[in-house]
Amino acid sequence: MKLIFAGVTGLVFGIGIALSGMMNPAKVLNFFDIAGTWDPSLAFVMGGALMVTGLGYRLVWRRAKPLFDTAFQVPVSTHIDRNLVSGAALFGIGWGIAGFCPGAALPALGTGRWEVVLFIVAVIGGLALRRGLSRLALVSVPQ
Amino acid sequence: METVFTPFLSLGGGVLIGLGAVLLMLGLGRILGATGVISGLVFAQSRKEASWRVAMIIGMILAPGLIYLVSGTMPAVDVPVSPAMIVIGGVIVGFGASLGSGCTSGHGVCGLSRLSVRSFVAVPTFMATAALTVFVLRHVIGA
Numbered sequence: 001m002k003l004i005f006a007g008v009t010g011l012v013f014g015i016g017i018a019l020s021g022m023m024n025p026a027k028v029l030n031f032f033d034i035a036g037t038w039d040p041s042l043a044f045v046m047g048g049a050l051m052v053t054g055l056g057y058r059l060v061w062r063r064a065k066p067l068f069d070t071a072f073q074v075p076v077s078t079h080i081d082r083n084l085v086s087g088a089a090l091f092g093i094g095w096g097i098a099g100f101c102p103g104a105a106l107p108a109l110g111t112g113r114w115e116v117v118l119f120i121v122a123v124i125g126g127l128a129l130r131r132g133l134s135r136l137a138l139v140s141v142p143q
Numbered sequence: 144m145e146t147v148f149t150p151f152l153s154l155g156g157g158v159l160i161g162l163g164a165v166l167l168m169l170g171l172g173r174i175l176g177a178t179g180v181i182s183g184l185v186f187a188q189s190r191k192e193a194s195w196r197v198a199m200i201i202g203m204i205l206a207p208g209l210i211y212l213v214s215g216t217m218p219a220v221d222v223p224v225s226p227a228m229i230v231i232g233g234v235i236v237g238f239g240a241s242l243g244s245g246c247t248s249g250h251g252v253c254g255l256s257r258l259s260v261r262s263f264v265a266v267p268t269f270m271a272t273a274a275l276t277v278f279v280l281r282h283v284i285g286a
Contacts, residue, residue, distance in 0.1 A: 003198040005170040010202025011209070013163025013175065018206050018218035020156025026221035027146045032270075032277040039146045041153040046251065048157025049164070053256035056165030066172030073173050075244075078260045085268055087243020088250070090235050092269030095247070096276025098232025099224055102240065103160075103177030103248035106200055108220055110207035115222045119233040120181070126237020127182045 002068035014107030020045040023108040025099025032096055094126075144223050164252055171195060174257075176249025178240035243269075 021027040021041050030039035065071055095101050100108070100119045108116040164175040180196050187193035211217045222229070240246040243265055245254060250269075254262025 002170065003195060005166070006195040006198040007202035009163050009166040009170065009175075010199035010204075011206055012159055012166060012202075013199075014203035014206025015210065016156045016159025016161075016163060017203075018156070018210050020153045020160065021146075021149055021219075022156070022160075023207075024146070024219045024221055026144045026219075026223050029223060029277055030144075030146045032274040033281055034274065035278060036281055037145050039148055041146075041149045044150045044153035045157035045160065048154040049161035049252045050157075050256050052158050052161025053164050053252055056161065057168055057253075057256055060165060060169045063169075066168065067170045069172045071172060072168070074257065075174065075254075075259065075261075080261060080264050083242050084244065084261055084265060087239045087241070088245075088265035088268040089243075089272045090239030091243055091246060092239070092272030092274075093276045094232045094235030094237075094239055095269065096232075096273035097224070097280065098229050098236065099222065100229070100233070101177070101236065101247045102181055103175075103246060106177055106180070107203040107206045108218075110204040111217055111220050113220050113222075115226070115229055116220065118226060119229050122230045122233025123178070123181060123237035123240075124185055126234040126239070127178070127185065127241050128237075129234065130238045130241040131186065 005068065010107075013103075014110070016049075017104055017107045020048075022101075022104040023111070028101075028104070029096070029099045098122075144221060146221075160248075160252060161256075164248070164256075167199075174249055174253040176245055176253065178237070178246045179249060182241065239269075 017023050022045055027039055027041060030037050031042040098119055102123055105116050105119050167173055167175045180199060184193050184196040207218050245265060250262040250265040255266060
């Protein structure tokens with residue numbers, strides 16, 4: 001039941017990503033290209049999503065626990081550190097280069113486009129690189 | 144490459160993205176962060192950790208096909224960048240999202256709606272560096 005629920009969650013999210021235009025790098029890059037072929041659509045994506053989560057999370061948190069687990073697992077840290085800022089800065093640079101972000105690329109795998117597979121493999125490479133550097137203590141590990 | 148401004152589709156897609164995030168909180172009590180879904184699967188310590196993520200990704204991947212079945216057209220994936228840029232961007236996205244503990248979905252949708260201080264730092268940071276990157280690539284270098 002938990003797995004079916006997770007699958008439906010992914011399907012709803014994926015349909016949203018597809019309809020919104022987030023899985024189209026041309027559209028995403030145009031959102032950032034204010035000086036050129038600007039397409040403000042993605043502001044509406046963020047607005048629509050935040051309206052629903054802003055209200056929906058608060059309704060869900062009235063429950064004592066989620067349906068299929070013993071407790072809500074929400075990040076509690078409020079600490080602003082160098083990793084957060086430099087990580088976010090790098091993330092934006094990568095997003096601006098490739099035009100895909102992970103949440104857009106996962107549903108986009110369903111279109112069968114090889115570029116999407118290439119991007120996901122590269123993201124996994126980046127995640128592995130971070131973990132490798134953390135082991136070497138070159139980058140500090142959160143938590 | 145010009146793209147069409149789609150305020151209503153993007154708003155509707157955004158609502159579904161938010162609904163997916165709320166459903167995951169309701170069912171499994173977790174933040175919907177796509178990078179976390181990928182890394183939690185690729186570097187899973189146990190089958191329990193991996194299984195719901197697999198189910199969720201399967202749901203996501205089915206989304207474009209479902210849209211094709213209903214509407215007769217596959218969601219657009221226009222890639223205006225080279226394969227090398229996809230790889231470089233993807234590695235930086237994976238590394239940065241890991242270092243900064245989140246991406247567009249985790250910090251952008253889930254974090255902002257939870258009023259997380261860290262997300263209120265991360266989101267403007269990656270939005271700014273993405274816009275700057277696109278500006279440099281398109282209008283300074285002219286790639």
